Amino acid sequence: MDILKTKLTRRRFLQASGTAAGATAVAGGVGYATLAPVSEAQAQSGGGTTITKSICAQCPARCGIDVYTTDGRVHAIYGDPGNPIANGKLCPKGHLGTYFLYDADRFRGPMKRTNPKKGRNEDPKFVPISWDEAFGTVAKRLQALRDKGESHRFAHFYGRGWGPTDAGLYGDFGKLYGTPNSAIGHASLCAEGSKRAKQATDGNNSYNAYDYKNTNYILNFGAGFLEAFRPYNNLMQQWGHMRTKSPKTRITSIDVRMSTTMAASDRALMIKPATDAALALAVAHVMLVEGMWDKEFVGDFKDGFNLFKSGQEVPEGSFTEKWTLGLAEWWNTVVKDATPKWAAEITTLSESDILAVAREFGSTRPAMAIMERGPTAHTNGTYAGMCIHALNALAGTMFAKGGMFYQMGVPYGGLPVKSEDFMDEYAKSPDRKKPRLDLAGSADWPMTGTMMQECAKNHLAGKPYKMDTAMFFYTNPIFTAPDAKSWEEALKDVFVIDTSPFPGETAMYADIVMPEHTYLERLQDSPTYPFEGWPMTALRVPAIKPLYDTKHFGDMIIEIGKRMSGPMGEYYKALGNVENIVRARAKGFEANPGDNGVNSYESWVEKGVWFKKPYHWRQYRGEFYEWDGKDYTKKMTADDVKAKLMKTPSGKFEFKSGFLEKHAEYIQRTLGVTPERVGFPQYLPAKHTGGGGDLHLVTPKTSMHAEGRGANLPHAIALAQPSMGGKTTVYLEIHPETAKKRGIKNNGKVRLKANLGTIEAIARYSPATRPDTLILPQEFGHWAQGRWAKGRLAGNTSEICDNVSDPISGLACYYTGKVTIEAA
C-alpha cells in the first residue's frame, strides 16, 4: 500500500504552507486557511461508490463502520452489518466521521515552531517542514538525551490507543530507548476506579464484559448507559432488546442528574454525589437479612438458618462460604449497621425506595449491578466501586448467564522481530531503572498503574526529575487534565511534539507538529474493548488516500526509531512499517479462523473484523465449567478458577480484599481507614475539593462527546446537549430555586467560582436537577482546536477542578468539587 510511503511532493509542500497560515490564524484569531487545498486534495479519480470497512474512533467501543466513498470523496458512514458490536447501527457520533475527515482547520503537514515563547496568546509561528526534517529533529534530540544518559527525561503521553500499530509500540520503544515513560496513559483521567474496584474484589484489573441479552435486572450506578457508557451503540441495541423481551428487563438507575438513561429507566434515584457506596451497602444489608443472597455461589449458614439480623453480629465460623471470602466478617464489621434508614440519611434517598430496590435486585435473577466513573471519581471511589461490585457476588452474577465476565484476548501472530534481541548495553543497564515521571507504582502512589495528572506538577517541582521532551498522541491534558492551567506552565520549557491532526491546545505549545491521519485514512487493527467476553478484533482500512501530508502515528514511532543509532535503529528498520505489523498479527488467524471466515490479512481487510464465539467459561448454580468445543461441560477445579477467572490471592470473590490489606499502612495514611477494616467494601465520606463551595459541580460527558475531539464540528455543537435545548453550546443545569436564591435568571450568564479560579457559563433552569448540585457537561471552553471550538462557552471545567485523586485507583476526582455560583 503506497499510502504508507508518503513523499514530500511540491503539491504537498504547498498544502503544508497553507496550513501554516491556518495555524497562525487560529492562534492569532484573524483569517482562516483557504479551502482551495481541500478541493485539490479531493480531486482523486474514481468510479462508482465503494464501501470500505473501518472502525469508528469517537469512543472506545470500536464499532465497525461501512465508509461510502464516491469519486474520491467520503460522503456517508453507516454501521457495518457484519460487525458484532455495530450490527449495522450507529450512535449519533458515528455518522460525523466524514466531518472529522474534512475538518476545515486540520493540519496539512508537519511543521516546526519559530516563536520560542509559549502561552495562550503566543502565536507559535509555525513553518512547514518535511517529514524527514521532523523525524530527524526529534531523533537527534532523543539521541543527544540518550548520549547524556538522560533518556528517562523523554515521555510519551497517550489517550486513546487502538492496539498493536500505535500504543502497542510504546513498550518496545521504552525498552530499547531507555525510558520508563513510554508511555504514560490516560486511564487515571478516565475510569481507573472501576478497574481497581474489580481488582480488589475479583482479582481482575479490568473492565467487565456483560451478557445484557440474558439479564433480567440492571442496577445501574452512574453509568451513562444511553449516553456515554461503552459500547454505546451496542448498549442501545441491547436496550431495545431488553425492553421488549419477555420478561422485560427492569432497570433502576442511580445518578446525580437527570439524563436520558435515568428518564428511560423504570426507576430513577437522584442520589447525593459521592454516596453510592451507602446505597449499595444497604442493598447488601437487605439481601442478607431477607435471605436473598445466591446460596449456590456464596454459601450458607451451617445449619441453614439465616443469622443475619440487622445490627447483630454472626458467630465466627457459622457461615460456610463457597466462592467468596470474608462475608461474615464483612457483615460484622460493615454491613450489619448499613440499614436502609442509615443509607437514607447519607444518600438523601427515601428508605422505602432503598428497600424496594434491594428487594427487586435481590429477588430477580439474573441481575447485575453496573457502574462507571460516576461513583468512582471521588476520593472514596475504589471503596464505592467495591460496594457496588460486591452485589454481583451476592446475586451470583459472576460468570453466570445474564451476568458479567472478562474479555478474552486475540490469538494474534507475533512480530517478525523481537525487541530483546536489539537491546544494547545502555538499554540493559540497571541505570535505566528510574521511577516514572508520574510516580505511578512508587511509594507515593503504590496502588496505581498510571497517573498522567501528576506530570505537570512533578515536572514543575523537578520531582522525580524534569522532562526534556514529550510526545503526545490522542491526548490533550493541557485542556482536559485537572488543574489544566498547571500544564500551561509546565509545558513552557518542555520540547513538545504533538501528533493530533487538529490544532488543539497541545499543538499551540508544540515545537514540532506531526499531524497523523484521521481515522478514515488509517490502516489499523484494534482488539475489542471489553464487550461480551469472546475475542474480537476489527480493522481500519483506509477509505481514501490521505487528504494531506499526514502519517500514521505508528509509522512516526518507527521512522523516529530508524534514525536512532545502534541496534535500536536496526530494530525499527527490520520492523519496517505498520502494514508489516498488521500483516504479522493477521498470521495468527491462519490457525484460528474467525466465525466469519477471516483467516488472513486479505480476508480481514475484506470483512473488517475477526471474531470467535463463544466465551469459554460459565458459572452455573455455584459450579464453574469450561467450554469443550460444544458446551460448558468441563467442570473446573478451584485452582482452575483462580488461574483463569478470579485472580485474587484466595481465588475467591473477596469481601475481605487481600489486595487492599497488602497496602493497609498506605490506605490508613491516605484515607484514615484502620487496618482491621481496610479490606472491606465500605462507605467513606468523600473529601470534597474546590475550596469550600456550597454546591456540587458534576461535569458529565454527553452522547455527542467524541472523546473531546468533537468541539470543532458544527454539527456536533448543534446537538451537544439537546436535552436542555442547546443549539450552540452546553448549558449549566441548575434547579430553579437554587438559581433564584442567587439572583440567577433562566438563560442568564453565570460565574462558577472555586479555589483554582472561575469559569463562565449560561444557566438553564432544570427542575429535575438536585438543588445542591450543578451540572455542566465537560465539552467547551477551548482556547484552540479550531474556529468553531475556540472561545465557545461554557468555560473549561478542568480549569476549576483540583488535581486530587483517589489514593487507591489514582483516578482523578473530576466529580468531587464544590463551587459557588453567581450571576455574571
Place this chain on the structure above:
Amino acid sequence: MAKWGMVIDLDKCTGCTACTTACGMENNRLPGENWQDVLFYQEGEFPSGTMKWFPRPCMHCENASCVEVCPTRATYKDPEGGLVLIDWNKCIGCKYCMIACPYGVRFYTDEKAPIQPDVKQVFKGDGKRSWNPPWRAPENRDDWKHGVGVQPNGVVSKCTFCYHRITKAPKGTPDLDPNNPALREFTPACVVTCAPTARFFGDLDNPNSEVSKMIANQRGVRLRDHTGNKPQVYYLTGGAGGAIPTDRRDKKS
C-alpha cells in the same frame, strides 16, 4: 403504488439523536437545521422530575396543509409513494408552508446560521448549491424535482423519507427492513441506523406489512390527529389499551 409510512416505538427510543445525524449526513443538512429532530422536555421536579423526548420527522400527511397553501404547487403529494415532497424548481421561498405545517418540520435555507462561523461561508456554494461541503452526496443524486440533494438558496426543504433510497426498492415491497441486506440500501437513513430498533418503515396500504400490523396490535397513534392532516408517521406509546383514538381510513381512496 405504495403509501409509505413510518412507525416509531417511543418505548424503545433512547433519545440518542442518531436519526438526526444519520439524516444530516445522508441529506447534507446544515448544523442545527435538522429534518429529523428529537425534542426534549422536562416534567415535574426533583426528586420526582423526569425528562421526555419526542423524535419528529416530517409526518408526510395524507391531507397535508402545506400542500394546500403552496401558491406554486412546489409542495406536492407524490402519487407513487404517498410522500410529501418539494420541487425546488418551483419553490419561491414564500414560507407559507412553514406556517401551515402543524409539526414545524420545514426549513428555509437562508436563515441566520445558529452555529457561527456559518458553514455556508466556509464551504461556499457554487450559485446552484447554497453550500458545498466536501462530504456532500454524490453529484448524480441531486434531484431538485423531489427536493433531494444540497439545498439551493431561497427554497424550503424537508424530510423526503429518503426519496432517493426508497424509490429504488422493488415495487410491492411491504416493509423496508435494514436488517435485510437486499433492502438495506433502500431504507431511510434514520431507520437504518436506529440502534434500539425503534423505527420501522413500510407500506401502510398493505394490510400485511409489519408496520400495518404494529399500528393495529400496538395501538399506533398519530400526532395532532385533530387537525385532520392524517400523518403517515405513527407512534407506539407502550402498548397500553387506553390510547388516543385514530382513524386510519383514507377517505380519498
